[in-house]
Amino acid sequence: MEEALDIRVSIPPADMRFFKELVSKMGWHTETREDILRKHIASRPKKVKLSDKDIVAEVSATRKKRVDPLVSCLLNSPLVGSGIDLENIRSVHPERRDVVL
Numbered sequence: 001m002e003e004a005l006d007i008r009v010s011i012p013p014a015d016m017r018f019f020k021e022l023v024s025k026m027g028w029h030t031e032t033r034e035d036i037l038r039k040h041i042a043s044r045p046k047k048v049k050l051s052d053k054d055i056v057a058e059v060s061a062t063r064k065k066r067v068d069p070l071v072s073c074l075l076n077s078p079l080v081g082s083g084i085d086l087e088n089i090r091s092v093h094p095e096r097r098d099v100v101l
Contacts, residue, residue, distance in 0.1 A: 004029075 011019050023030050031039075050058075 009019075020030075022028075
């Protein structure tokens with residue numbers, strides 16, 4: 001028997017009844033996004049060896065990695081909102097000198 005292909009199909013609500021009949025007649029298997037998410041959540045461990053502090057630290061570290069260095073420089077500037085010295089910021093990140101702020 002051939003291996004089944006996993007595909008995604010968008011079906012208009014009006015055609016859903018017909019599609020479900022076709023799936024049933026052909027012996028196919030369908031899963032909604034919600035079904036897949038439920039299976040994934042059910043497969044995850046119930047007791048994790050992490051404290052709340054560990055989880056917060058991990059989330060914070062991940063978010064910090066995503067922050068653009070120039071934006072970080074702007075946000076951490078003591079002059080935010082009061083006429084920031086753009087030349088000083090541009091000198092910190094010379095490779096981004098021509099970025100429009």
